[in-house]
């Protein structure tokens with residue numbers, strides 16, 4: 001395999017080696033029952049391991065029941081929920097890939113409907129209660145609704161904050177005990193930790209609000225507390241919304257400061273997404289990360305400027321995500337210093353064997369040696385038959 005192709009260069013972070021730079025971005029499936037992984041989750045995540053993504057993340061996995069986005073989200077607040085994930089981590093590892101988990105608390109964006117049901121994404125209400133899915137009280141840094149018409153969350157007091165932090169720590173320990181090798185803290189998309197960071201979600205007047213320092217305090221405390229239980233050999237990631245893209249919101253400059261502080265708190269990689277604080281979609285930006293428009297247009301690599309800046313201006317590694325489609329595009333992002341890792345969501349759902357196909361396209365796996373052995377010999381024969389038929 002050619003070392004010149006960065007997409008397939010292994011990356012060691014602390015003592016953990018990712019076999020390549022391709023990451024399966026966290027993807028909610030809204031298919032869990034009582035937070036427990038189902039056969040769907042095994043099938044969904046193991047397919048990406050067969051496709052040889054270097055790091056396969058679970059969907060946002062709630063650290064407590066009220067932190068689920070929907071009633072069908074994965075959870076890891078019980079040992080039974082952790083155990084249900086064990087076959088998944090074991091399979092991912094058996095393919096030579098690394099299993100990661102995104103630990104999450106949805107905060108004031110909890111208690112909603114899955115996107116693919118009627119009125120998807122909106123808050124649960126009495127109609128859902130009648131169907132067996134009652135809404136629950138959401139929590140947040142401040143008693144501010146996501147947007148007009150959404151339920152008012154309860155403001156967390158400092159005792160609650162200790163409990164939420166403890167829930168993240170307990171979840172991390174459970175995740176490690178069932179074979180996850182990478183933990184990502186979800187601090188993006190308007191969920192609990194993001195809403196602490198953003199002035200649009202956090203209007204507290206205690207030590208956990210106010211200026212940037214105050215707003216960063218709780219996410220940094222959670223990071224340090226989780227780091228304390230993660231072995232030194234294992235990486236800790238955090239996904240942030242690098243910009244809110246809204247007047248008076250979190251900016252790329254805030255992200256640069258936060259990235260540096262996250263490194264001090266023990267994080268290794270910042271995964272750079274954007275938006276979501278008000279339930280709104282993510283936004284386009286120019287090369288400096290400045291929002292260009294407030295529409296929802298998403299062009300290839302539209303969030304790469306954020307990961308590029310974090311990487312250049314802090315001593316933390318970065319991951320790019322968002323409309324990364326083509327292997328050449330992914331390679332260019334890495335070669336030009338835009339990120340250390342690329343994460344794919346919808347594209348890899350469309351083609352779960354994207355990494356293997358990318359290796360073929362970039363010429364690093366001409367003999368299909370990267371494929372699972374059960375397939376490799378037959379796929380190689382397929383190529384020979386195809387070539388013979390083309391010749392004749």
Ligand SMILES: Cc1cc2nc3c(=O)[nH]c(=O)nc-3n(C[C@H](O)[C@H](O)[C@H](O)COP(=O)(O)O)c2cc1C
Pocket residue numbers: 025026027028029058059060102186188189239273321322323324343344345346347
């Ligand atoms: C079905 C679906 C579920 C998602 N679930 C999560 C999630 O659990 N956690 C998260 O941080 N982002 C989630 N996202 C965002 C993706 O991880 C990714 O950042 C986004 O889709 C942009 O990448 P893409 O253009 O490659 O899809 C989800 C996106 C989709 C399409």
